[in-house]
Amino acid sequence: MPRLTLEPTSSVGVLANPSGDCEPQLLAIEAWANDRGLRVADLGTTDRTDEPNEGYGLVIALGGDGTILRALQLALVHHSPVLGVNFGNVGFLADIDGHELGSALDRIARGEARVDERTALVATTRTQARRTLVAFNDVVISRRAGFGTARLHVEVSGEPVLDVTGDGLVISSPTGSTAYNVEAGGPAVSPTLDAIVLTPLAAQGTPLRSMVLDGGDTIRIETAARSAPLVVEVDGRTTHDMRTPATVEIRTAAGKARLVRTRPRTFYGDLARR
Numbered sequence: 701m702p703r704l705t706l707e708p709t710s711s712v713g714v715l716a717n718p719s720g721d722c723e724p725q726l727l728a729i730e731a732w733a734n735d736r737g738l739r740v741a742d743l744g745t746t747d748r749t750d751e752p753n754e755g756y757g758l759v760i761a762l763g764g765d766g767t768i769l770r771a772l773q774l775a776l777v778h779h780s781p782v783l784g785v786n787f788g789n790v791g792f793l794a795d796i797d798g799h800e801l802g803s804a805l806d807r808i809a810r811g812e813a814r815v816d817e818r819t820a821l822v823a824t825t826r827t828q829a830r831r832t833l834v835a836f837n838d839v840v841i842s843r844r845a846g847f848g849t850a851r852l853h854v855e856v857s858g859e860p861v862l863d864v865t866g867d868g869l870v871i872s873s874p875t876g877s878t879a880y881n882v883e884a885g886g887p888a889v890s891p892t893l894d895a896i897v898l899t900p901l902a903a904q905g906t907p908l909r910s911m912v913l914d915g916g917d918t919i920r921i922e923t924a925a926r927s928a929p930l931v932v933e934v935d936g937r938t939t940h941d942m943r944t945p946a947t948v949e950i951r952t953a954a955g956k957a958r959l960v961r962t963r964p965r966t967f968y969g970d971l972a973r974r
Contacts, residue, residue, distance in 0.1 A: 701814035704781055704960055710757025711739040713780070715771045717763030718745040721787055725762055725801050732805045746770050756780040758808070758960065762798070764788020769935050772820075772836050772957050781815045783808075783960040792878065792970065795961055804962040817956040818875045819894050819915055825932060825940070826947045836957050837876030837935045839950055841921060841942070842868035842901060843928040851924035854898070857917045866903035868930065871896060871919060871950050875957070878971065880936070886910040890967050896952065919950040 712733050716722050733740045741756065746767050755778030761771035768784040775782050785801055786794035796804045807813055821835040833839070843850040852869060854862040872881040877889040877897045886899035887910060894915030900906060913919070923930060923944040930942040942948070 701816050701961065703811060704758070704808060704813040704815050705811065706736075706738065706757045706808065708737060711741055711754070713741045713743045713756040713759040713774070715743040715759065715761050715763075715767060715774065716745050717767050717787055719763075719787070722762040722785075722798060725785060725798055728802055728805070729760060732802075732809075736809065743771070743774060754778065758783060760785060762787060765793050766937060768793040769836055769937070772959075773834060776820065776834060776953070776955055776957065779955055779958060781958040781960045783813075783962070793875070793959065795959070795963070795965075807962045808960070813960050813962045816891075816959045816961050818891050818959060819873050819896075820953040820955070820957045821871065821873050821896065821950055822953045823871075823932070823934065824949045825942060826949075831940065833932070833934045833938065833940075834953060835876070835934045836873060837879050838870055838872035838881060839948075840868065840870050840880060840901075840933040840936075841948060842931055842933070844931055844941075847928040849928055850901075850930060851927035853922045853924060855920040855922075856911075856913060858920075861911075862898075862900070862906060862908055864900045864903050865905060867901035869901060869921065870899045872899070873897075873952075876935075881910075884910075887912065888971060892967070894952065896950070915952045917951070921948045921950070923947075 759775045759780050759782045761768045762785045771782045784794035786797045823833045823839045825831045850868045852864040870881050874889040874891045874893045884899045896913045899910040927944045932940045
């Protein structure tokens with residue numbers, strides 16, 4: 701992992717959970733930045749975010765995984781690294797808990813922090829209008845409850861692979877493989893891999909329970925005419941209705957999600973603790 705380097709002209713963006721629990725951390729960030737001549741920019745909260753018009757040397761996300769995912773969305777455009785500070789219940793993407801922020805900032809100042817680069821996904825939906833969505837964990841295509849069965853045709857890099865009749869599909873990045881994908885019976889994949897994981901949900905009549913695809917592959921998912929109405933959910937938060945017929949294409953993003961790590965950790969240790 702490359703080292704995180706903050707230039708003297710760098711600025712620090714801060715995104716906070718609106719609960720108000722992180723006020724001491726906000727004051728600590730301001731004091732730390734002022735001591736080093738760094739400008740601090742308020743990116744808002746997960747309820748009200750401001751789209752950045754510049755790149756930041758560091759983005760600090762104070763909250764749970766949802767807050768960190770939103771910070772990654774904001775940071776991806778300018779390839780800014782994100783330090784996740786956990787105030788939630790899971791914090792799988794976080795580097796530290798809230799009470800550890802001071803020592804983490806000191807390690808960043810000493811040049812000891814590193815940047816962990818992760819594969820992100822881009823989903824393009826084609827119905828009446830074209831929409832592009834970025835996912836760091838997963839894209840879930842599922843039937844709307846009470847409307848019957850999802851019927852999907854799946855192609856990988858132009859080759860027919862799978863017809864799904866069931867509840868839908870989970871398409872996850874390696875980072876997101878330990879979330880809904882594992883709950884659906886898919887594999888936990890090391891986040892250092894450049895891969896895409898495809899797992900059917902409660903599918904009938906298919907021998908494939910899950911597939912790990914190369915990161916260079918493109919997944920094309922077409923809805924059958926008799927499919928139930930569908931919902932596309934991105935990272936467990938953003939939801940869009942998907943009328944039939946429709947097509948979704950999913951590939952890895954050109955840029956990587958960049959997570960700051962201020963202390964040694966491994967995927968296997970994180971998985972065991974979880």
